[in-house]
Amino acid sequence: IYYYLTVIYININYFNFNFNFKEIMKFIDEINICVIAGKGGDGCISFRHEKYIPYGGPNGGDGGNGGDVYICADKNLNTLMHLNFKKIFQAENGKQGKSKLCTGKKGKNLLIYVPIGTIIKNKINKKIIGKMITDKQTILLAKGGIKGWGNNHFKSSTNRTPYKKTNGTLGEKKFINLELLLIADVGLIGLPNVGKSTLINIITSAKPKIDIYPFTTIIPQLGVVYIEKKTFIIVDIPGITKNSSKGHGLGHKFLKHIKY
Numbered sequence: 001i002y003y004y005l006t007v008i009y010i011n012i013n014y015f016n017f018n019f020n021f022k023e024i025m026k027f028i029d030e031i032n033i034c035v036i037a038g039k040g041g042d043g044c045i046s047f048r049h050e051k052y053i054p055y056g057g058p059n060g061g062d063g064g065n066g067g068d069v070y071i072c073a074d075k076n077l078n079t080l081m082h083l084n085f086k087k088i089f090q091a092e093n094g095k096q097g098k099s100k101l102c103t104g105k106k107g108k109n110l111l112i113y114v115p116i117g118t119i120i121k122n123k124i125n126k127k128i129i130g131k132m133i134t135d136k137q138t139i140l141l142a143k144g145g146i147k148g149w150g151n152n153h154f155k156s157s158t159n160r161t162p163y164k165k166t167n168g169t170l171g172e173k174k175f176i177n178l179e180l181l182l183i184a185d186v187g188l189i190g191l192p193n194v195g196k197s198t199l200i201n202i203i204t205s206a207k208p209k210i211d212i213y214p215f216t217t218i219i220p221q222l223g224v225v226y227i228e229k230k231t232f233i234i235v236d237i238p239g240i241t242k243n244s245s246k247g248h249g250l251g252h253k254f255l256k257h258i259k260y
Contacts, residue, residue, distance in 0.1 A: 028081045029180040032123055034088045038066030038107030040145035040168025041094030043153075047161065058162055059101050060151040066144030066171040067091030067107030073132035077115040080180055091142070094168055097150045107144055115180055123175040142172035185232040186225075200236045 041063025048056025069091050089112055095104035120129040120139065130139040146169045154162035188196040204223025223234050 028079055028084050029182075031080045031083050031178050032087070033083060033112075033176050033178065034173070035069040035110075035112070035142045035176055036088065036090040036173045037069050037142035037144040037171025038091040038093040039170050040064070040066045040147045041096045041104035041107075042167045043148035043150040043165035044097035044099060044102075044104075045151045045163055045165050046099035057160060058151040058155050059099055060165055061097035061099070061102040061104065062150050062153075063097045063147040063168045064094030064104035064106040065147045066094045066168065067109045068140060068144045068171075069110045069112065069142040071112045071114055071118075071120060071130075071132070071139050071141055073116045073118070073135055073137040074113040075116055075135040077113060078182075080114065080118070080178055083112070083114075083178070091144060091171065093171075094145065094147055097148070097165075101150070101152060104147070109144075111138075112141070114178060117181045119179045119181065121177040121179070123177045126177075129176070141176060142174050145169040145171040182235050186234040188234065188236045196236050200234060204234060 043062055044060035046058065046060040048059050050056060069089060089110060091110040092107035094107045097104045114132055116132055116135060116137075118132040120131070120141070121127065122129060129141070132139075148166040148168040151162045151165045154164045156162075188200060190196050200223050203225050223236070225232050225234055
């Protein structure tokens with residue numbers, strides 16, 4: 001992302017243009033995050049203490065399982081900007097067990113919402129974990145830790161008062177790469193200032209910036225075309241120039257959106 005911003009800065013200043021960096025920041029299509037599932041709650045050591053029962057048996061409860069981390073597709077999103085300022089996402093830990101065989105509360109799961117078209121990869125081994133294709137699609141990223149056992153599990157015929165319990169295990173921790181590929185039915189591809197933005201402005205409700213200088217469109221613009229009862233999505237890709245794949249013009253940052 002920072003490399004991309006640098007490229008934009010150099011090219012825009014080359015043409016002596018003025019533009020707003022806030023427009024760039026509204027569209028972020030790749031980001032790295034760390035997800036941590038919740039730790040399992042520890043078991044409890046406890047014994048019955050009731051009237052007329054001086055030597056009550058163990059009644060320590062189990063802990064609660066740690067919360068899981070999921071990623072969920074949201075059709076209302078079209079950028080990863082909302083994830084840009086928070087790099088670590090952690091689910092809730094499970095609660096510790098209590099006396100009277102009370103089990104600790106399970107940790108609350110964490111949902112991370114991303115746009116449809118997002119590709120999820122393991123940042124370490126580069127393997128694809130999944131692709132968000134449909135609205136509300138959900139994929140497990142990190143499994144919560146397993147609960148610990150209370151001392152009630154360790155009683156035996158030879159040990160009526162076990163002072164033993166187990167601790168909950170740590171939740172999974174993963175480094176994730178999120179990459180957004182825009183989902184559209186039609187893509188407008190062409191040189192700078194050939195009328196792509198004007199066309200999408202006329203046939204859709206999108207309002208891309210239009211002006212006389214090159215690279216007026218510096219981020220992809222999505223629009224919806226309505227024809228009677230049917231609709232389709234169209235995307236205006238920033239101008240493609242010679243050697244764009246080598247970083248010229250607006251660089252290769254947006255070329256991936258037209259690969260399919």
